[in-house]
Amino acid sequence: MTAQTIHRTTPRASAGGRRKAPRWGQLASQAFLISACVLWLLPIAFALYVSLRPYSETQKYGYVSMPHHLTLKNFSDAWSQSDMLHYFWNSVLITVPSVIVVLALASGLAFVLTRVNVKINVALLIVFTAGNLLPQQVIITPLYRLFLQIHLPTFLAGSGLLYNSITGLIVINVAFQLGFCTFVLSNYMKSIPDEMYEAALVDGAGLWTRFRKLTVPLCRPALAALATLLTTWIYNDFFWAITLMSSGDKRPVTSALANLQGQFVSNQNLIAAAAMIAAIPTLVVYVLLQKQFIAGLALGSSKG
Amino acid sequence: MTSPRIPQNFERPLARRGLLKGMGAAAAFATVPGALAACSSSKSSGSSGGNAGSVTSPVTFGSNYSDASPKAAFAALCAAATAAGGPKVTVNTVDHNTFQTNITSYLQGTPDDLFTWFAGYRMQYFAAQGLALPLDDVWAKIGGNFSASVKTLCTGLDGHQYFVPIYNYPWVVFYNKSHFAAKGYTVPTTWDDFIALCKKMKSDGIVPLAFADKDGWPALGTFDILNMRINGYDYHQKLMKHQVSWTDPGVTAVFDKWAELMPYMQTGANGRIWQDAAKALEQKQAGMMFQGTNQVAAQYVTDNANLDDLDFFPYPAINPTYGQDYMDAPTDGFMISKKAKNPAGAKAILEYIGTAAAESTFLKTDQWDVGVATGLQAPSYDAIQKKSVTAISGCKAVAQFMDRDADPAMATAMISIIQKFIDDPSTGNITSLQNSAEQQAKAIYTS
């Protein structure tokens, strides 16, 4: 049995039903979507344009003017003056472990909730899902105090505390994203037919084996999709990093961008360049894994 | 990226606080063994488990000097302190907005040994919370370098010093000399001259006063100066401490005068950052701008604008009783956090910084602030800095700034109120804004 049995790929709707659509409808749709896309790209394109022009030139002619020079100098300046590589590395240090731990915990939890008859499983799922939907501000003060109380060995946290440490940011990102992932994964696991588990039971596989050897491989598409989503969300996080991290040099790139904004405030061209650079990782993830996104979101929503 | 840090396993062996039922700073202090708790004020007591640190081990310095030029000046200062026999300094820079916003959390968390901060009530507030280390012993050594008024600025509500200053800068009206010369404008000294000049500029198609308040704080400066010109320095201090009501006619007079000036101030200030307003001045779209040298002159340097052409005059007099006697001249400097891991090393650094030599080192890179040490000879001073020294010393008293003289929560409330005033400077709105300010002040200052 393979994943295909459960991951029934829905064929893209055949063109058959659509051929009858009137031509003017097609044209109108095209026109609407094209204009929407232009509007959607405009702000990004404009920021990119600003970032490609030297400061002296836009200072003289304004942002909205024909280019006399186009240069990558803003990019190299933003990159070197703000030590972006360092902040990117911080982002990696926070994002990668967070994603792995969330997925590990969430798949274990979802497995138990869907496959073991724990009396309160629905209640638990509710508690987790609801927790994920809370606004971050609602929990920040006590959380901050809590982070100051938890001592960690120095190899885990340079500060000796959960507060102001990469570990701390991983912990809160894990806790905060757990609910959503559990929700999605439990939906996915529910669609795994019981026969597969019965077969495994006959073979005498224990619960752990059924989880590790059967469930996790079957959930791979869902895990991949979630990993993509989580990477973006955690990478883009702004709030936890500015409130739970006091050292500027340990912050991830998204919140460090506020630093850059302060630093380059009078040179908007540099800010534009820095912003473009900061956007690159998520854009790369997006281009590479676009399909997974749709699939991932579909997983989260196709709850019957 | 990982700065060399003191091993931290030793920290806080005492008084580990339970979640949300931690003891007050005073209570925590009381649990420190008697010998330490009994330490007199002249000898600072290391609160972090009695570890006084060492003069030679490295210290960390939390800095909000995040803009490129001050950052460089600050780095030079730290290097000079180390060279002068102090410990090695590791600087931890955080952008200034974030630094200020997080200060309470920062000081209660894992603060650096030293941190950059502001003189005035804004310092006293945090000192009174027991978050800063008293520096009486440092002041015993550097006290001779400063005037009595500077020392007062560095003194907490309990009479101990908590702060070592580095520079201050005046809030004045800037203009371009060439612009004034070309148009035949003259520097106004009275309110009537000022308004007349504004009218003239407006008829010449120039924005009389460049103005920006997107960040919220720049407009507080205009309130402060009008208040000091109309009601005097003592009134300002009383108002900041809420000993005068915000519904007082004196405050109404300030808003009324400001409303008179509004037609001559650049519109849309709430959406503009002060850097853009400074650019309007640079490009002579605007005739004047009221702000600190720390902002306008620094921006001229950043933008490679014509700094030599920049000049300023003190805000014109309104009430003849007070003339041009007062101004905002905020002082920046440094403090040691109560949780410092190496207080001895940190004090060694401050003992160096509190000298004229240190200030002139800093001012080599900084072309807009002025030192506060008495008899400071800074050969690197430019015209603006020289004039700043004269302007400040010509005052009978200088205020810090609303967000430094008042309870910070009140300053935050006033930021919002003044932005609403800028949107609608009508008499009716002034009354309701004053009422709102007073209600909030009551909630903030007393309960």
Added chain:
Amino acid sequence: MTDHELDPVAAGAPRAPRRRRVGRLSGRDKAVVAVLLGLPILIDLAFIWGPALATVGLSFTKWNGVGGLSTKTCQPNVPSILNNGCLYGIQNYHQAATIYPEFWPAVRHNLIWLAVFVFFATPLGMLFAVLIDRGIKGSRMYQSILFLPVMLSLALVGIIWEFMYSQNYGLINTVIGHNHNGNAIDWLGNPKLNLWSVLVEASWRQAGYVMVLYLAGLKAVDPQLREAAVMDGTNAWQTFWKVVFPVMRPINIVVMVVTVIESLRAFDLVYITNKGINGLELLSVLVTSNIVGETQRVGFGSALGVVLLVISLVPICTFLYLTFRRESQPKGAR
């Protein structure tokens, strides 16, 4: 993604057999359950629900975040600094509703935000999804472009849009010729305009998000269903409302919740624009500025947080009810 609800109609595909939970557990299994269940529960309680409850507790105190809390009652008419960490009753709520000038504007702005998302961004995203799902030429490209903003952090969105809105230098004012000192339109500073300006930014991102949610939902709709409808002579519009939309009920619930929650959570965008003052007040910002600001009014900020919490619980509970209602019923009974 097998969807139970859709299965019966799906070309006679055999219905997925009802799930039976595995009953007997060995000792080792029990340990596995304990770990897999215990660890996440512990994390969730310690870092999410514990703090959430503590916030409720804090909202009845007056505290500046320094020092500890006591069970003393606050003294009336005493300087604040002496009145720290004491019990304040419902005073914080009372002050918020009566003298805090930002409170009601913030509530109003959150409601406007919600309304714009519900009546503009969400329908727009849905329209995108429906058009793209019809498989017209270039749909893949359209989808990529429209989804692009969702990948950017809100902080970045704020920065990017500053170039559009800047008074004297921005694209919009320059193009419409309003970039001079006399006539410049202050998109982000004028409190009558800036909420709408920021909502354009927010919708720019939200529509793409909703689009993808719907695309995912539409992909789950069995094509044969539509073809059957087309054979019956229904037009595209009718097909959508009569056949497709009802089938997407689960995704509609998700979109509804995402819309409501995102409007309550809105924070980054206004924070990066002007720290959420002067026309951009939102509850989340007020909580933040009181709790993590330079001077902390923790009790007061927590009270605002509780208001936000209570409001958030409405959509959360609705969602949970709609989603889990059937969970407790036997599957076959549907």
